[in-house]
Amino acid sequence: MKGEDLILFGLLFFSFFIGGWGWWLERKLTARFQYRVGPPWYQNFIDILKLFSKEQIIPSPANRVIFILSPIATLSSVILVTIILDRIIFLREGFLGDLFVILYLLIIPSLFIILGAFSSSNPLATVGGTREIKLMLAYEFVFILSLLIVIIKSGGVFSLEKILDKQMSTSYINSFSGIIGFLLALFYLQAKLGIVPFDVSEAEQEIMSGVFIEYGGPLLGFYRLARAFLYFSLPMLVIAFFMGKNLGWQIAYKYLIIILIISVIKNINPRLRVKDVLSLFWFFLFPLGIVGMFLSILGY
Amino acid sequence: MGLREKILTKSLWVYHISAGSCNNCDIEILDCLTPRFDIERFGMQLIGSIRQADVLLVTGAMNKKSLGRLKILYEQAPKPCLVVAVGSCATSQHMFRPSYALEDALDKIIPVDLYIAGCPPKPEAIIAGIVKLINKVNKL
Numbered sequence: 001m002k003g004e005d006l007i008l009f010g011l012l013f014f015s016f017f018i019g020g021w022g023w024w025l026e027r028k029l030t031a032r033f034q035y036r037v038g039p040p041w042y043q044n045f046i047d048i049l050k051l052f053s054k055e056q057i058i059p060s061p062a063n064r065v066i067f068i069l070s071p072i073a074t075l076s077s078v079i080l081v082t083i084i085l086d087r088i089i090f091l092r093e094g095f096l097g098d099l100f101v102i103l104y105l106l107i108i109p110s111l112f113i114i115l116g117a118f119s120s121s122n123p124l125a126t127v128g129g130t131r132e133i134k135l136m137l138a139y140e141f142v143f144i145l146s147l148l149i150v151i152i153k154s155g156g157v158f159s160l161e162k163i164l165d166k167q168m169s170t171s172y173i174n175s176f177s178g179i180i181g182f183l184l185a186l187f188y189l190q191a192k193l194g195i196v197p198f199d200v201s202e203a204e205q206e207i208m209s210g211v212f213i214e215y216g217g218p219l220l221g222f223y224r225l226a227r228a229f230l231y232f233s234l235p236m237l238v239i240a241f242f243m244g245k246n247l248g249w250q251i252a253y254k255y256l257i258i259i260l261i262i263s264v265i266k267n268i269n270p271r272l273r274v275k276d277v278l279s280l281f282w283f284f285l286f287p288l289g290i291v292g293m294f295l296s297i298l299g300y
Numbered sequence: 301m302g303l304r305e306k307i308l309t310k311s312l313w314v315y316h317i318s319a320g321s322c323n324n325c326d327i328e329i330l331d332c333l334t335p336r337f338d339i340e341r342f343g344m345q346l347i348g349s350i351r352q353a354d355v356l357l358v359t360g361a362m363n364k365k366s367l368g369r370l371k372i373l374y375e376q377a378p379k380p381c382l383v384v385a386v387g388s389c390a391t392s393q394h395m396f397r398p399s400y401a402l403e404d405a406l407d408k409i410i411p412v413d414l415y416i417a418g419c420p421p422k423p424e425a426i427i428a429g430i431v432k433l434i435n436k437v438n439k440l
Binding site for chain 1 (some may be wrong): 310
């Protein structure tokens, strides 16, 4: 193993640790908003360890191959995204078109969550899966719009590393179109992580954890691991897009701000219905994104 | 005390089964999640799916209709799995013992690890019971 590989492994463990910790921070802030004490800081890691020590049950009508494969595929694609982002942000080693690689790799987790839900042949999981499809139709579009705003503002550059270089003088959030793009990316983040206003696919009160209902034990542990990585890589992606000016130690408080915004949105909003999610994304955020795109073309 | 037990007791995910109870015990269980008692600080969560359960909280006197379903649920739970009987009905069938709708007590059907008496038990009593359960698992 070469030295560079060791650095990448170290960065990966670091990202996992930060992601699990950020996830805990979101839970803790939620608890404090409700005047509770909240879980201790190691809670998510203990949860994942416990899930790996439990018995694995595979329901007999399920399609075994897809049922077992989908959590593993989810975790591996999320790990790939995290490594690419780590290389770009901390080592400044990008490649041409890494934006599109990240875009496609971020679609894979949702796709495999849907596949796993359908393969478990549980009716509630199927309902959750269809809801997740509708969510994807809503948020991927908006994410691509915010990506377009970033690309237009950087003058047609398709590499995240170059986009970071272009933000050396000023972050994109310091302009009108940047603010609009940041807002769109925040909504994407919230919906992708399935946090409260957009948690229709795993709504605990209606369809009992929805897409994950038949998952337990190690396979749910894989999903939880992937979620911990997503809690690192999605805020980092938003930071790289819109707040890329100083990415030294300042990245810490930018990350904390994003986690804070997520948990505030989570705690002051009820769960939206599927119809409301779609109309919010298509009839409010999509025109907003078009306006932001024109603003960025005009240079604002 | 193994590492596995230690990890299990630090993150107990609770699945709540109401086997014909009068709803008082269920409300007291929900009280444990409120800001005053907040069992999430011990890592406990109420979860919706039996596949993720570590603890089955059973309330109610186990009538004939819920008996078969309880057996199915116990078999569906992944296996280091603890069973807690909450309330006098679940522990001893209470005043419904001579009823025509009841067959056996809960502990004659599935192995019960902890009994929490009371009609309904206070949230403090439930938390004290869970602490006893954690000590019992750690001593295994």
